[in-house]
Amino acid sequence: MSANVKKSFLQIHPDDNVLVALQDLPKGLVVEWNNQTITLQDDVHAKHKFFITERAVDQDVLMYGVLVGKATAFIPKGGLMTTDNVHHAAQDYAYRDVNYQWQAPDVSAFQNRTFNGYHRDNGEVGTANYWLFIPTVFCENRNLDVIKEALYNSLGYNVTDKYKQFAKDLLNAYQDGQAIDSFQVDSLSALNPVDNRVFKNVDGIKFLNHQGGCGGTRQDSAVLSNLLAAYADHPNVGGITILSLGCQHLQANDFLNDIKTRNPSFNKKVLIFEQQQSQSEDQMIKDAILKTFVGLTEINEMERSPAPLSKLCVGVKCGGSDGFSGISANPAVGYTSDLLVALGAKVLLAEFPELCGAEQNIVDRCVNKPIAEKFISLMRTYDAQAHAVGSGFHMNPSPGNIKDGLITDAIKSTGAAKKAGTSPVVDVLDYTEPATKPGLSLVCTPGNDVEATTGKAASGATLILFTTGLGTPTGNPVCPVIKVATNTSLATRMNDIIDIDTGAIIRGEKTIEEMGTEILEYCIKAASGEITPKAVLLNQDDFIPWKRGVSL
Structure with missing residues (x-):
């Protein structure tokens, strides 16, 4: 069996001894490659690799022009690469005093371009303007959740209202005696967070819930403090509310010192609420909401203005x-x-x-x-x-x-x-x-x-x-x-993210250079607030501090 397989496979680097299938290729297909014929010994699904030459046990497998594995069994020419016949291998590395020469791409089309960002006093420029809530210890996570629900619902940052409505419709259908297993799931409405925001120049209120600040080791708390300080000092952050319990390893003053060590000229508004010194939890939460609301009115006065792309x-x-x-x-x-x-x-x-x-x-x-x-x-x-x-x-x-x-x-x-x-x-x-x-x-x-x-x-x-x-x-x-x-296929199937x-x-249909240029254009629009990435629209605010343990 033979076929025209033009654009159905790819050799990434001239030294590679495997080809990458760009579409599903059936067993027995004869492909022409560099004046040789290769008969596929297995079905090769798109994204997988098949061998140009046979490999004996322990022979090198090359991709991207470098060692990426060793054969663990005999692999025939046209054989499929699997975890059963190849295991990981990589070349050793060392400093070699190489005089590396880089050919920069032509950027004349972008030389005078700008993006509209938020200019901070230290010269950095943010692509967004957020108010940030930071707990110094996990004990305050519940209070953050309470404040988040209150502020999100009242100030137009909640993207889950459509799901709440869906749950209500489902409940009503159930109470009306409808068969729930046949309930029609309609497409949920598009997100329009900017239209609903009370503070048009505050792109969001963010909450850094975490599981640290006490217990563990003092080193864990010190690393966490440096991480939280980095977020407080971030160019996309306009103001910060800190919730502290009071007795934890990560003390609020130590955290403030870490911010100043990182940026001696730090001058953003910082609000601190310590629960063990407060009249009650209820009063502390109300005070935090009140004073944060005032802070939001202040950073809402900031407006985007042009900045060179070098500030990205x-x-x-x-x-x-x-x-x-x-x-x-x-x-x-x-x-x-x-x-x-x-x-x-x-x-x-x-x-x-x-x-x-x-x-x-x-x-x-x-x-x-x-x-x-x-x-x-x-x-x-x-x-x-x-x-x-x-x-x-x-x-x-x-x-x-x-x-x-x-x-x-x-x-x-x-x-x-x-x-x-x-x-x-x-x-x-x-x-x-x-x-x-x-x-x-x-x-x-x-x-x-x-x-x-x-x-x-x-x-x-x-x-x-x-x-x-x-x-x-x-x-x-x-x-x-x-x-x-x-x-x-992915972009179509999961177009919501x-x-x-x-x-x-x-x-x-497009070159890497053409696509890379389009991506930069998108970045400029996203940095200017003209386009809102899907992760932002969906409030995908994932935050996991690394404790410097083994995590792959």
């Missing part, structure tokens, strides 16, 4: 990745990253467990030896901690990743690293360290979607580009998250 700080993240992630969405976002760096903006790449296999390329791109050595030290320490508890970076891929073609962590990671483009690495930041240098910085976080986005925002990201092949409803309280789909579709790259 964009995090790049992937989650629910698939076999197309490293081919479509990630390289497209990588081109956006290069455009931003060429314009003088900041770009943040995190997820250290998902850089396994891409380390040497990253080390070679570091602008000096100390930065490279800091990256190497953080990576090796993190991986050693994982091995110490019987795990390792090689165990990072999830069942969903594997099902959709990411057989080893090195395959997943080398594709994930494409989000960072090709620019030099100007800095390496440990968890909660702020990004201060224009260009590409690495941020040490887990691969876990929420822990990574939480850490990326702490380092100053004012937008996050989040690529996904399977669909992930992750957002962040203070940093708008833009979802970029790797394939059109996806903002951008890069499936045209897979179909050969």
Whole structure:
């Protein structure tokens, strides 16, 4: 059996010994490749890989031009790559004093462009204007929930009213004797949060519920304090309300000192309420609502005004990745990253467990030896901690990743690293360290979607580009998250959470450069408040502090 399989498979790098199926290919199909014929030995589903040449046990498997695995069994030419015949492997890495040369993309079309943001006194520019509620300890989470319900319902930030109405309609149908199992589920109304907001220049009221601040170790509370301080100092935050119990490890004064250490000129309005010093819980909650309301009227006086694109700080993240992630969405976002760096903006790449296999390329791109050595030290320490508890970076891929073609962590990671483009690495930041240098910085976080986005925002990201092949409803309280789909099927099926579709790259209808340019245009509109990303519309305010334990 033979067929014309043009655009049905792809070799990512000339050195690769596997091809990626761009559509489902049946067993027995004969494909023509570089003057040779390859007969498929298995059904190969879209996103999966088949071998150009046979592999003996322990022979290298190459993708993206690097080692991504070793054969664990004989694999015939045309055989399917699976977890049964390939296991994770990655080349070692070290500092090599490479004189890395970067060819920046042409940014003349964006050179004089601006976005409309919120200018802060320290010179930073936010893409949003939020009021932030911070508990110093988990004991205050319930009080935050009470305040959230009160303010969301009264000030127009509640996006769940349509679901409440649906539940009421369902109850009425049940009480009227209708058969509930045949109840018609109509499409819920579109979200229009801006239309309902009382304070038009306050993009949201956000709540950082967490499980820390006491118990655990004092070091845990210190790390949490630095994280919360980073959020208080974030360019997208206009004011802060702090709820404290009083007896916890993380004292309010220590938290305020951490803010001042981070930013000595910090001057945002901060309201502090300590429950053990209050007349009653009822009075404390009412006081917090009252004084926060006054604060909201004050930050509502702020208005957006033009800022150069160099004031953007964009995090790049992937989650629910698939076999197309490293081919479509990630390289497209990588081109956006290069455009931003060429314009003088900041770009943040995190997820250290998902850089396994891409380390040497990253080390070679570091602008000096100390930065490279800091990256190497953080990576090796993190991986050693994982091995110490019987795990390792090689165990990072999830069942969903594997099902959709990411057989080893090195395959997943080398594709994930494409989000960072090709620019030099100007800095390496440990968890909660702020990004201060224009260009590409690495941020040490887990691969876990929420822990990574939480850490990326702490380092100053004012937008996050989040690529996904399977669909992930992750957002962040203070940093708008833009979802970029790797394939059109996902973008169509989950259009309520996806903002951008890069499936045209897979179909050969658009180039990576064209798609990356479109993504930057979207970023400019989102940063200006002209477009609201779906994660923001849905109040997907995910926040998980990392305790510096093993998390992949």
